[in-house]
Amino acid sequence: MIAGASIAAPSRWQEAVIDRVADQTPRVVSVFLRAPLARHEAGQHIDVKLTAPDGYSAQRSYSIASAPESSSIELAIERLDEGEVSPYFHEVAQPGDTIEVRGPIGGHFVWRTKDGGPVLLIAGGSGVAPLMAMVRHRTLAASSAEMLLAYSSRSWNDVIYRDELLDLAARDPGFRLVLTTTREARHRPDDLDRRLDAAALREIADRWGKTPRSVYVCGSTGFVEAVTIGLVANGMAPALIRTERFGSSA
Amino acid sequence: MSTRGFFGRRPSAQAAQRLPPGQYQTEDFPVLSMGPTPRVDLATWKFTLSEGPKPLARWTWDEFEALPRTTWRGDIHCVTKWSKFDTVWEGVTLDDLFDAAGVTPPTDFLLAESYDGYDTNVPVADVIGGKGMIATRYDGAPVPAEHGGPARLLVPHLYFWKSAKWVKGIKFTPRDEAGFWELRGYHMYGDPWREQRYTNDP
Numbered sequence: 001m002i003a004g005a006s007i008a009a010p011s012r013w014q015e016a017v018i019d020r021v022a023d024q025t026p027r028v029v030s031v032f033l034r035a036p037l038a039r040h041e042a043g044q045h046i047d048v049k050l051t052a053p054d055g056y057s058a059q060r061s062y063s064i065a066s067a068p069e070s071s072s073i074e075l076a077i078e079r080l081d082e083g084e085v086s087p088y089f090h091e092v093a094q095p096g097d098t099i100e101v102r103g104p105i106g107g108h109f110v111w112r113t114k115d116g117g118p119v120l121l122i123a124g125g126s127g128v129a130p131l132m133a134m135v136r137h138r139t140l141a142a143s144s145a146e147m148l149l150a151y152s153s154r155s156w157n158d159v160i161y162r163d164e165l166l167d168l169a170a171r172d173p174g175f176r177l178v179l180t181t182t183r184e185a186r187h188r189p190d191d192l193d194r195r196l197d198a199a200a201l202r203e204i205a206d207r208w209g210k211t212p213r214s215v216y217v218c219g220s221t222g223f224v225e226a227v228t229i230g231l232v233a234n235g236m237a238p239a240l241i242r243t244e245r246f247g248s249s250a
Numbered sequence: 251m252s253t254r255g256f257f258g259r260r261p262s263a264q265a266a267q268r269l270p271p272g273q274y275q276t277e278d279f280p281v282l283s284m285g286p287t288p289r290v291d292l293a294t295w296k297f298t299l300s301e302g303p304k305p306l307a308r309w310t311w312d313e314f315e316a317l318p319r320t321t322w323r324g325d326i327h328c329v330t331k332w333s334k335f336d337t338v339w340e341g342v343t344l345d346d347l348f349d350a351a352g353v354t355p356p357t358d359f360l361l362a363e364s365y366d367g368y369d370t371n372v373p374v375a376d377v378i379g380g381k382g383m384i385a386t387r388y389d390g391a392p393v394p395a396e397h398g399g400p401a402r403l404l405v406p407h408l409y410f411w412k413s414a415k416w417v418k419g420i421k422f423t424p425r426d427e428a429g430f431w432e433l434r435g436y437h438m439y440g441d442p443w444r445e446q447r448y449t450n451d452p
Contacts, residue, residue: 009449010435015251047331047447049272050253058258059272059331084259084274092255099253105448107434108284221281225396228286238286238366245281 011037013049016101019072021093024160028126030065031089033073035101040064042137043110043130043216043244046073046103050088060085063129063218063244064104065161067136073101076160078126109244111216113138117145120205120212122196122227124152124219128160130244131218135175139168148176148208152196152223154183178204196223198230205234212236218244268325269333270442276332281396284430288366288416290400297384297401298419299351307351311400317342317350320383322404327442329409339404341385344377344420357422361429362403362414370414370429371438372405374422381407384417409440409447 016035024030037046044064051057066074077089093099111119111134119138121131128151138147153159159179169177180192180200190207192200205212215236217227224245232238260266265275292311299307309317321340327333348355355374363369376382385404386393393399398415405412411431432438437446445451 008435050256050258051251052256052258053252055252056258056260057272058256058274061330088253088256097254098251100251102448105435108430221396225281225287232286238288241285243283243285245283 008038010047010103010105013100013102015098016073018093018095018097018099020095021089024076025158027158028076028078028160029090031075031077031093032066033075033099033101034071035073037073037101037103039068040073040104040133041110041112042068042133044104044106044133045130046075046101046105048075048085049100049102050085051100058084061105063133065129065132067133067140069137069140076126076129076132109216109218109242111137111214113141113143113145115145116213117143117147118208118210118212119145119147120208120215121147121149122151122201122215122217122219123149124196124223124227125154125158126160127219127223127244127246129218131216132161134216135165135168138175139172144174146174146176146210148178148204148210148212150178150180150196150201150204152180152182152219155181156184156187176208178207196227196230198233201227201230202234212240215241216244217241219246221245265335268335270327271445272447273327273331273333273442276334279334279397280328280330280332282328282330282411283366283396283415284368285366287395288364289395290365290416292400295400296418299347299353299422300419301356301422302424306353314342314384314401315386318346320346320380322383322385322406324406326406326410326413329411329436329440329442329447333442337406338389339383339385340387340390341383341401341404343380343383345380347384348378355422357424359423359426361421361423361427362412362417363419363421364414365416365418368414368416368430370403370412371423371427371432372403372408372412373426373439376405376408377403381405407441409437409442411436412440 016033019032062075186193403414
């Protein structure tokens, strides 16, 4: 369990400037930040702190969706209606505004090109963010690792990074994309429209025909539990599976 | 530095007093772990107290369940920022466990070791004097697997990653040896009231 032991301490709180806020889906915005943080590894997260005029502050953790090679830090933030921090990013944040961040954080849910492949990535909803960093890192670092992203969303319009992922899958034979939608029919013939249970995961693995060296699963607690139970039922060694779960990040 | 346009949603004065810096209160019980939830069979479950490689005492599930039991009610704080109030746990305090084994802690530090390969370091002083237990019940029922059942360490005055899930034993160590997250950017001690989240936080 010493792999990954060379993780640097996260930075102290640093000022970050918001460069851009872009709609991704009806419920998700991408927030692009410039901050003097050390280069992150694909899969890591940062802490964000917002401070009210009277000094009250709120902190949350968000996975980094951008590749380590990228000059800005991208966060994909889902709007939680009862939330305290996510509505700020959806309704208030504008280019030039500043927030505080520290990081990068986390030394386990990380994929490095030297880890190689094949790599199986499984995302539920906005859990795609840290996996997107891995997908982009693989491309920008010109890694030859085979990679498959199985990505579950409610609907076609809820698929974050849809165009980028479809484009990459079309031009890079080493990258395979399987979308599944749980509340509407599939849009592409080879996609799925059901939950990622053991049978669905088996079908995806069989069609891919690769034996993953590592598996990364990110999504809600219920999603990660269901997927990992399915993977283990299909014979996957638990030690190959790394998970990241978000309960409430309001 | 204030954030333009952010006003926040403050907790009640009462809740604010119970929240360590940077934490917010949650009503649900989020799950965080490094991998799949291990399914541990009670028929083969064992709990081992050891000094380095040397076993000092070992219990089966039935033996463990026969040890004196204590209930603890209070607040827990996760390094990912959520805190949950008034949780109720039942289990065996480390004081009672060491007594039952006839063991006086031989060193000042320990590693709690789990069935999934996870481990985490805690000073012995932080688990004795009623400060720590091996919990087997949560909220009146067996601890659910995703929350660390059959048994998890409970050291609620430290960030909750120290309360190792699926615990299979405690190993006394001569030095304060970093565990899983402590090797990956997280603090060696993890006091939420001093906000010791990450490596080298004061």
